Amino acid sequence: MCLAVPGKVVSISGDDPLLRKGKVSFGGVIKEVSLAYVPDVKIDDYVIVHVGFALSILDQEAALKSLAEFREMEAILSEHQL
Incomplete structure (x- = not known):
C-alpha cells in the first residue's frame, strides 16, 4: 500500500520549473521535495507528497x-498495541 501525505510548503528554491524544490513541513518535520508536478504552488500552500514529489x-x-x-x-493504533 502506498501513502501520500499532505504537508505545508515553507520555502521554494530554483527557477527552472523542472528543477524547483521546496521545503515542506509534515507536522514540524521538514523534508525537501520536488515541485516539478505543481508549477503553480506557492509558500503556505498544502501539497500531497509521495516518494519525494509534490503531486497536487x-x-x-x-x-x-x-x-x-x-x-x-x-x-487508535497506539491504543491497540500490546
Missing part, C-alpha cells in the same frame, strides 16, 4: 482534515 495542491481545509484523520488513526 490541496486547499487548506482538506489538508487539515486529512492531517486530523491521520492523528486519529495514530491514536
Whole structure:
C-alpha cells in the first residue's frame, strides 16, 4: 500500500520549473521535495507528497482534515498495541 501525505510548503528554491524544490513541513518535520508536478504552488500552500514529489495542491481545509484523520488513526493504533 502506498501513502501520500499532505504537508505545508515553507520555502521554494530554483527557477527552472523542472528543477524547483521546496521545503515542506509534515507536522514540524521538514523534508525537501520536488515541485516539478505543481508549477503553480506557492509558500503556505498544502501539497500531497509521495516518494519525494509534490503531486497536487490541496486547499487548506482538506489538508487539515486529512492531517486530523491521520492523528486519529495514530491514536487508535497506539491504543491497540500490546
